[in-house]
Amino acid sequence: MVEHFELRRDIYHDSVVLMQAGNHLRALDGIDQCLVAMATDLNIQLLDDLGFESEPINSSSTSGLIVAIRAESEDVISHAIRELEATLEARATSGSADSEVHAHRSLGAAVREAQANLAIISLPGPHVVPEAADALRRGANVMVFSDGVSIEEERELKSLAASRNLLVMGPDCGTARLGGIGLGFCNDVSSGEIGIVAASGTGAQHLIALLDARGMGISNIIGVGGRDMSDDIGGKSVIQGLRMLDEDPATTHIVLISKPPGDKTARRVDEIVKSLKTPVTMGLLGDAGVDLTKVARDVASARGMPFEATRSELSGQAAARGPLIGLFCGGTLATEARQIVGDALGPVDGLEAFETLAPAAIADHEGNAILDLGDDRMTAGRPHPMIDATIRREIIEALAGKPAPRLLFIDVVLGFCADADPAGAIANALHDFRRSHSEARVIASVVGATRDPQGLEAQWRTLADLGCDVYESNADAARAVAQALCGRAGG
Known part of the structure; x- marks a missing residue:
């Protein structure tokens, strides 16, 4: 094998463009491995993980573009470089020939x-x-x-x-729906009378998927970003969003969901909610007993609607062995899971417990951990894991190579703009993980609506056929994880 490495300084390309370019190169004959990515700290670590022998790159180079290729011959590398240039050039000029597009x-x-x-x-x-x-x-x-x-x-x-x-x-607003049009990561759900203010993207997705499956439609979703309910921001956009939905004739019920809020902001928002004429269901994660499935159930109850039991499919896996590793695309789903598992077992580590975030380092962690792979620290210079499964797949592959088994907990999130086949993107890695550790256990929550482009049933079947325990409710999945780990410990 031969290698090519270069750092193209003072160049920027969108991470999704680079993901597509890298995927194109990996599909070429004779390519063993490649990395086409911005020179962020995480990507520099990944370069080392992939075994490339490059000169050290310092943090001052993070405006540059890494091009690293390992192939059968110099001819293959030359061809790959030409293909890369053509791909990046095509992306740069796309649309320029369209007379309808005005830059x-x-x-x-x-x-x-x-x-x-x-x-x-x-x-x-x-x-x-x-x-x-x-x-x-x-x-x-x-x-x-x-x-x-x-x-x-x-x-x-x-x-x-x-x-x-x-x-x-x-x-960091990933999900919204305005006037029936989904923006960002939104699911294909029915229109209705429930308006949502969400300081939580995947939290909003999970909620609308649960409601849609039970015949309750959505008027609007106003996403505000995960920090809005912190005391540093004071709920500025949450308050604005609540007032907008209160004046919206299409909205007869409002839901507010958020990651754990600041105390001062929670009190201020509660005062605003009491002043509105439209009924509001509050779903503030961190409050005792609050999870997204309970919020959906509370909405149904407030509207006099039945709430069918959530779906699950168990594979009959053996009792869990090894510590927990949770690899999540959804930040709110990770927060909810960490809260539920932590209530049962004690503290569960997050990203802050890791000095380095390369796949090998994560796989070496010995304690219970649930990680938000969509966190800013994981997405600098690379696509969000809901778009590109590479980082999660590489961690699962690293876990498969370790001698000790783990209980693996994952979410799979469907919807517009997400990976066309998120379960399929990690299927081979999951298969290798299960094959390497027959006594290990995999538990998955699937967030999606029936009409989502990925096909809810197809995604569910992929996971179930791999021997995963599959849950519609992320909270139910987290409780199953906690029960499995408590049972292992004799609790």
Whole structure:
């Protein structure tokens, strides 16, 4: 085998573009391994994990592009480089021949020309604030899909929006639905009368999937970003969203869901909720006994609707052996799972317990851990794991190579913009993991609606056929994990 390595400095490409380019190269004949990614700390660690013999890259190089290829011959590498250049060039010029597409030099100019009232921003974090502020000053609400925005910048943007009676959804707002149109990671659910304000993207997805399966439709989802209910932000967008839904004639019931809020913000939001004319169901994770399935059940009860028992399919796996490793795409799903398992077993580690976040280091961890692979630290310079399963697949592959078994807990999240086959993307890794550790156990929660493009039943069957225990409810899956681990410990 021969290797090619280069660091192209002062170049930026979107992580999804690089994911597609890397996938194209890996499919070429004669390619053993490749990495095409921005030079973030995590990707630099991954380069070492993949066994590339490159010169050390320091953190000052993180504006550069890593191109690393291992192949059968120099000719194969030369061909791969030509293919990479063609792929990146094609992406850079796509749409330019379309007379209907008009490129603008700024988001503000685009907002002005289109007379738009909503601007959606997906840029590297350092470039978000000027564009978002420009759009707000031109009278547009803003949805910020990007992460990597500081909490001080978020507070400033939301204060600017409030002063103009506008809304900032995000940063790190992955899910919204406005006027029946899903934005970002949203599921294909029926329209209805339930409006949602969500400081939680996958939390909103799980809730609407549970409601849709029981005949309850959605009017709007206002995503606000996971930090909005912190005391640093003070619920600025949550409060704005609640007031907007309260004035929405299509909404007869409001649901607020959030990761654990700040105490001061929780009290302030509670005061606002009491002032609204529309009934509100509160779902604040961190409160005793609150989980997303209970919130869905509470909504059904408030509306006088039955709530069918959640679905599960058990494979008859042996009792769990080894510590827990949870690999989650959804941050709120990870938070919910960590809370439920932690209540039963004691503290469960998160990303903060790891000095390095390379797959091999994660696989070596000896304690119980549930990790949010969509956290900012994991997505710098690479696509979100709901789009690209690479990081999770590599961790599972690393686990398969370890001598000790683990209880593996995963979520699989469907919907628009997500991986076309999220269960299939990790199926081979799961198969190898089960083959290496026949006594290990895999528990999965599947978040999705019947009409989602990935096919809910197909995703469910993929996991069940691999011998996973599959749950519709993430909370039920977490309780099953806790029970399995308590049983192992004799609890």
